[in-house]
Amino acid sequence: MSDAPVLELRNVTKTYTVKQGMFGEPKPLTAINDVSLKLGRGEVLGLVGESGCGKSTLAKVLLGLEAPSSGEVLVDGERLDGQDRRKLARRIQPIFQDPYSSLNPRKSIADIVSLPLRVHKVGDAASRDRAVREILDIVGLPARVMNTYPSQMSGGQRQRVAIARALIMKPEIVICDEPTSALDVSVQSQILNLLGDLRQEFGLTYLFISHNLAVVEHLATRVAVMYLGRIVEEASVGELFDTPRHPYSVALLSSVLTPEPGRGVPDTQLGAVFPNPIDPPSGCHFHPRCARAMPHCAQVAPRPLPTPEGHVECHLYDDSRGRAVA
């Protein structure tokens, strides 16, 4: 890891106001709650958590599609919010989950892939054409697809088009939001291999959002576990998968169904359902589902504690805080 992080989040909070029902009182929903993260050049940060934990909101904030309510996002040490969206788009690009809805069905592949170049007024028609051919070749598509339309392509081919479009501006950071979950197993492995190759070839940094922990373990160098807007544990991939600390990380890892026959379905011990983010539980948000909850977990929010390669937010590892309350 180089010392200067290519991407940094400092105490980022994103709050939405939601109304429940036609006459309901508007209530704040904290989708991201005071999140700080650092991502070094060439790293792949896997972001995991259940639906509704704030993963996708985090991606939107990074892409500049949502402004954080407070805190700041820095790219190469520069603050994002003051920046022009266009300047930002040159550095950070997304790849979304569903290649069926993320490509305009009425545009040809050449139009779709070259759009970023046209928006940023890069080069003339001939040089853009060359750039499209080049990037299609890099993502493993033949040049003849340029004049075809998304409907004529398979899911894997479409995802390659989405990758080509994301990379044509040579961004530094790519936000991959569930890039393979809509794909078949045999296609998923091709796309994962491609993402791995591209990272090496272009020195890309990925934020890799996925609920498939086996895929995250395979591709990520660091992993952040998110629960109700907080990053409850962050560590290197080895540390997190070999010695998970937070009980939620442990539960997530135990829910992975590896293809080993005869081992049955594991009991995650996560009894209660995912809580309503509008009305999060007191103290540690995870305490109602936690197998190792202590009395003070319901009252005092845990603080981030440093670990050898990251941090964890859990009272189990904090000897001094909150115990007196209970």
Add this chain to the structure above:
Amino acid sequence: MTDKPLLSVRGLTIDIPVASGTLHAVRGIDFELMKGETLCIVGESGSGKSLTSLALMGLLGGRISRRASRADFDGTDLIAASNRQMRRLRGARMAMIFQEPMTSLNPAYTIGDQLIEALLLHKKVGRAAARDRAVALLEKVGITSAASRLGQYPHQLSGGLRQRVMIAMALMCEPDLLIADEPTTALDVTIQAQILRLLVDLQREMNMAMILITHDLGVVARIADKVAVMYAGELVETGPAADIFNAPTHPYTRGLINCIPVPGKTARGAKLGTIPGIVPSLVGEVTGCPFRTRCSEAVPACRGEIPVRTRHAGRQRILCVHEDGQRAASEVPA
């Protein structure tokens, strides 16, 4: 348990008329299922696994034709059965749960109405008794304050809860066979594990047979007794789960297993296995092995008749020109 299978299917074939001819979506597949057993049909999109389940339930669209030399469900011929006979079976003795609970629940009716409908239809019970059974089943599938849920509508429930309601609904009449088509694909991994545990527990309790359709090899390994690997409308490999995972034999099965990263086994960041190429078109006459264009073991003989080969004392079956699914060094690749 008797030796007679609950469900026995031979030569199930499904044809779909399309603009350019006939799409031979499923071509002569055989399988059987004993009472209380779990069969997982695994395959990728377009392999015909969902069509197979719909064909068994008699839920294919009118233009799609199906035939089989045998499709016996505990004495009823599922292909020859009249609509009336099928209606008596569906919901009562065979039930189905789908991938997307939001689209398969009726948004305009309460959970309670939808739960007791099948029971009132098939069994001689009163509304009060049906309601009690609905509450009992909702509790069994892990829904808290079940009685108050009966008055709620599907949109008021989370995805995980909806899927539990679907399961409860399918089990209202204690069916002998449950067909679950990707029941956990739309759910979080944590909820997936809970739902699968629930299905396995209920299945054991009711001695119910289950056909689970999925593309997730992890799910298959953990809950299947028997596995059928489907590719382009054919069951290319079938056998007990342990044999399929410990000794996968058909090149497609081996390819699929190599594609997924396995925590603790696959080296982090190492290249994953791939299956190059795409699924062939099944429109028009399909000859030879449908996998041959993507297969590393393909030889010229793959264009002809593909023999069925049995291994492990007949328990494992593959469709391949090679005895053990592998080309001998002396053979010429295609």
